[in-house]
Amino acid sequence: MPTYEPIATTTLGSNTANYTFSSIPNTYKDLVLVGRCEMTGAGSTVYCQLNGDTSSNYYQMVIERQWTVSSISYIASGPNTGFGLYGWSNGYPGNNYSFMFETHFNNYAGSTKKTILTESAAGSAPSTYVAQGLYASMWNSTAAISSIKIYNNAAADLFQTGTMFTLWGLK
């Protein structure tokens, strides 16, 4: 029995500041959000908010390596107003870059506080700059996740046309 089911997918038809998956059914065990993004600018940090919660209810631990930095960093932050999916804002090589991420929402419809795990990777063409990170996030709420908003912290930096987001449900 196949267990990954696409709940919704979108390919942006124009440059967009944010995108929201809403009315997420509570019939799966877990959710997986996949994104393949290109940005109009540089220096972005891309975040998520859940159920429209804009309060300081998000915590995060990150292991990442950025661009030409030779060492791996560990960063803990929070409480924040969202959790990051990608955040290589320092030392970026230019504005011609893209990134992808895969985010797992564990037991998203349950009554426990929500644990979220993201893998991200980024590259800048035509140079050889790359970066990667593992993001562990916690939403300090016991509510079932019914909507996911993806947005950028830099208002002038938009998700470009062709950016794709897909939300999967795991049975």
Place this chain on the structure above:
Amino acid sequence: MAATYYLISNTTLSSAQTTVTISSIPSTYTDLILRVSARNNASGSSNDNVYCKINNDGGSNYTVSHIYGYTGGSGANFQGGTGTTTSITIYETDTSTLANTFAQAEIYFWGYTTANSKQWINHAVAPSDRTGTGIISWYSGRWQSGAVISSLVLTPNAGQFITGSRFTLYGISNS
């Protein structure tokens, strides 16, 4: 993608247990993914480890490379690259961590039916609000055996997995 992930087994605990065994894994897939959502009824950061043994092999047959960070620590940490261990390690929350949270982990096993050593990679997190213990972990490694993976045995370092802990195994087909 939708046609290639299959549910092999799902165990959600209805009572506390010290060991969870997933057995009789069919050899009909290309790869395996084990997803774990676990919490422990013991306390103390040393109780956050969960050990996964392939085919219940407790010998020093697992090579690992590990990157991790934890609350209260400074910078990323590294472990392994040489030597062996006796299991694959993931993490769980416990009574010393934030209440009402479960850790999350995923182990990806490549080519689990091949005659070669089996490679795996795992990601795990025990979440934190920065006032209690938390860890983020990124492992890779190899099980030094040519045997087909037919079972996985998961055991906490101490205490028991609590009710609601979940262990889900998926099979992935490349065709």
